[in-house]
Amino acid sequence: MSKPSIYGLTVDQLAAWLAEHGHKKSRAQLVWEGLYRKRVTAFSEMPELKPECRTLLEEHFAIQTLEEHTRQESADGTIKFLFRLQDGNLIETVLMRHKFGLSVCVTTQVGCNIGCSFCASGLLSKSRDLTSGEIVEQVMKVQLFLDGRQNNERVSHIVVMGIGEPFDNFEHMSNFIRVIRDPKGLAIGPRHITVSTSGLVPKIREFADSDLGTNLAISLHAPNNDIRTRIMKINRAYPIEPLMEAIDYYLEKTNRRITLEYILLKDVNDQPEHAQELAELVGSRRNLANVNLIPYNPVDEHSQYQRSSKETITAFYDTLKKNNISVSVRLEHGTDIDAACGQLRSKQIQSDRARGAKANRAANE
């Protein structure tokens, strides 16, 4: 039977678990020391633990549950990992290099039920949520990979922007953040962590009320309900007006800035009138919001969408600037590999299915 990864527990949760099983709470610190400072991958490499404590942990937990299936390395240093979970499902994790450090983009669900019409992740509906252990382990797998290269590199930033909708897996996503931000562990400061959501309004409010303290990004992608409903069906449940109210609630409650993500899709949402409408929508929030323009990564299955030209992106940017909106254009990473989120996974699943069908045909002949 498969065991959960111990990475999913905060140090307090582990201490409580150990106490329930008749061990001193303080041993949790020793385990964390082994996991995050020495970065061991087996309980047998924690000699400071009493043997009966080690055996107990081995009986109930694993450290590593993900297996590397494929790794694609881009010329710009971006590395895309495809991991196999214990149940055989595949997920993607991406390491990106920036001037300010190294970021890891993590997956939170196997597939996604939100089904945005431009996204490769939503091509396969959600089969399950990831546990917090499986999300933390993605970061640890990348950190261990970096350790193996012996360049003394450390994951410094996290973006929760891989496959899945993090706010549809709120509990595990929250626990993941509590584990990775702990100064006794990976110590990734909340300001170095960004969670992106397609706009689940009640969860944005819950997030604002929480103590998580990370950055928030909203996948807005349209200046009005007509366009947003056309490209993101979540807009039927949570249209722009309640979404903006939840954003205002977040801004007021947290006193932090917010990122509004906007994918530019040729002739769909990239025209000058769309930029003007977006500027008006951001309007009074301009001091606390940054619009991040995202060049579209084409996805074969969504051939109705094309990337906007460089000139169109510049014109859109200029219109926002003229309206005193803080705006940036997302730098692209790994354009020479299967860069769109979910693309590597969906290609692998398709090729596995084709191979399975071929094997079936051969067996029936």
Ligand SMILES: C[S@@+](CC[C@H](N)C(=O)[O-])C[C@H]1O[C@@H](n2cnc3c(N)ncnc32)[C@H](O)[C@@H]1O
């Ligand atoms: C994959 S989603 C995951 C987080 C969350 N589900 C969301 O939608 O914000 C992360 C970001 O990637 C964007 N995205 C999805 N497909 C894309 C594509 N083909 N090209 C560029 N960005 C894409 C999403 O719109 C979103 O802003």
Ligand code: SF4
């Ligand atoms: S953009 Fe986000 S919410 Fe939409 S389908 Fe992709 S992963 Fe899901």
